[in-house]
Amino acid sequence: MADQTPVLRIQNIKKSYGDNKVLKGVSLELNRGGIKVVIGPSGGGKSTLLHCINFLVGLDEGRIYLNGKEIIHNRKRELTAYRQKVGMIFQDFNLFDHLNALHNVLIGPVRVKKLPKSEARERAVAELERVGLRDHMTKYPAELSGGQKQRVSIARALAMDPEVMLLDEPTSALDPELIGEVHEVIRDLASGGMTMLLVTHEVGFASSLADEIFFMEDGKIVEQGPPQKILFNAECDRTREFCAKIGRLHNNSS
Amino acid sequence: MDELLFLRQEVAPELLAGVWMSIKLIVPSAIFGFFIGIVSGVFRVYGHPVLKRLAGLYVLFFRGFPLLVQLYLWYFGLPRIGIYLSPFAAAVIGFSLCSGAYHSEYIRGALLSVKKGQLLAAYSLGFSKIRAVFSILLPQAMRRALPGNGNEFIYLIKYSSLAYMVTCIELTGKGSILANFYFKYLEIFAIVGAIYLVMVSIATWGLNYLEDRIAIPGFGRPKYN
Known part of the structure; x- marks a missing residue:
């Protein structure tokens, strides 16, 4: 309510791979309960940005603050504590292949948070129930559909009690008919007040959910604003062009 | 008939003692070697650069020296240099370290075959590197490495016969002594060979059983039945 400190604040992140500047100084803020969506062409640095925010790739420059406190990523304990607070959903799910759905969700609370097994189990079951997979708890990743895998991965992240969720194209590896079930779960999270940063190509979904959309290209945030403005009335030519293209695609497919 | 009686009364008890010694060499060497292999395999993939280097040198030497x-x-x-090892201790140390070097390669290869995303997912949940390696990566890698590790166990059963060369008298040693004494090389070495075959068969069966037990749907070997 009166809480003015952004949950997550990213300041001037830069990242290069050799001569290839992938991120050229990206800054953004996420307020509690806020949902921001990043769109933009492939290779524009969206995915790298999310990986950088979780320190899954090292930053060349830039600062990251959680609840106003800067994260010093080479202090290991601070880093692992931070990552527990920042849930990450990957494009290709990255479920632990050797564990069934229940244990995928359970292992974080047990091994990282050191919760007693019974408590962690209860929590894991509840999270799986929340994503509608209670009946699939004993299945291994190879036995689940893509949509189910992504829902397990969401449950796995939720079981750590994150304050922010980073979602990296959560539905782009899915068959079209499976996208809906994942969107439903994300929508459910949104209505529960989860703070989220979502990278997606699903502009229709994005516009119904986001309070702000960032258009990112060539390692920079080119334009940002409310969904209606970015998608239908962008100031920058490139944004308009991209949104027109992707919008056409979206209309054709649905 | 005499022949059989002779084999049963003179040869069998001696060979049995040899088998027992072989088992006493093989089992600890297999366990230590496997453990050394896991540790050095992990070091070689995820260790600090210094440890990586040391583990690499270890493998180089112990696979390189006959x-x-x-x-x-x-x-x-x-x-x-003033260190006196019993024949048994020398053999177990030699076998463990040599076996470990080979296991290390199997583990290393298996660790490298685990998808990068598994580690990223573990990190993103707040796992430290060590915890991620032991809770997430190794359980997957071990399943992939097991057929190779099994191969190494089976080699070990047979190269345990080299203990004889440092005067630790196991199955092959007993066989040689008996064969020289009775001048019955064909019979005795055929029996000795057959005993190794039986040991190898038992190990193979055990390894297959283990592979089935830890099989996971969609992971490496499919679970039949």
Whole structure:
């Protein structure tokens, strides 16, 4: 309510791979309960940005603050504590292949948070129930559909009690008919007040959910604003062009 | 008929003692070797650069020196610097370290075959590197490495016969002594060979059983039945 400190604040992140500047100084803020969506062409640095925010790739420059406190990523304990607070959903799910759905969700609370097994189990079951997979708890990743895998991965992240969720194209590896079930779960999270940063190509979904959309290209945030403005009335030519293209695609497919 | 009686009364008890000694060599060497292999395999993929280097050198030397030369060094070489090992200890140390070097390669390969995303997912949940390696990566890698590790266990059963060369008298040693004494090389070495075959068969069966037990749907070997 009166809480003015952004949950997550990213300041001037830069990242290069050799001569290839992938991120050229990206800054953004996420307020509690806020949902921001990043769109933009492939290779524009969206995915790298999310990986950088979780320190899954090292930053060349830039600062990251959680609840106003800067994260010093080479202090290991601070880093692992931070990552527990920042849930990450990957494009290709990255479920632990050797564990069934229940244990995928359970292992974080047990091994990282050191919760007693019974408590962690209860929590894991509840999270799986929340994503509608209670009946699939004993299945291994190879036995689940893509949509189910992504829902397990969401449950796995939720079981750590994150304050922010980073979602990296959560539905782009899915068959079209499976996208809906994942969107439903994300929508459910949104209505529960989860703070989220979502990278997606699903502009229709994005516009119904986001309070702000960032258009990112060539390692920079080119334009940002409310969904209606970015998608239908962008100031920058490139944004308009991209949104027109992707919008056409979206209309054709649905 | 005489022949059979002779084999049963004179040869069998001696060979049995040899088998027992072989087992006493093989089992601890297999366990230590496997453990050494896991640790050095992990170091080689996820260790600090210094550990990585050391583990690499370990594998280089212990795969590079002939095993017999290694055994000679442990047993005949070390007394030069004042360390005296019993034949049994020299053999177990030699086998464990040599076996470990090979296991290390299987584990390393298997760790490298685990998808990068598994580690990223573990990190993103707040796992430290060590915890991620032991809770997430190794359980997957071990399942992939097991057929290779099994191969190494089976080699070990057979190269345990080299212990004879540092005067640790196991199955092959007993066989040689008996064969020389009774001048019955064909019979006795055929029996000795058959006993190794039986041991290898038992190990193979056990390894297959283990592979089935830890099989996971969609992971490496499919679970039949």
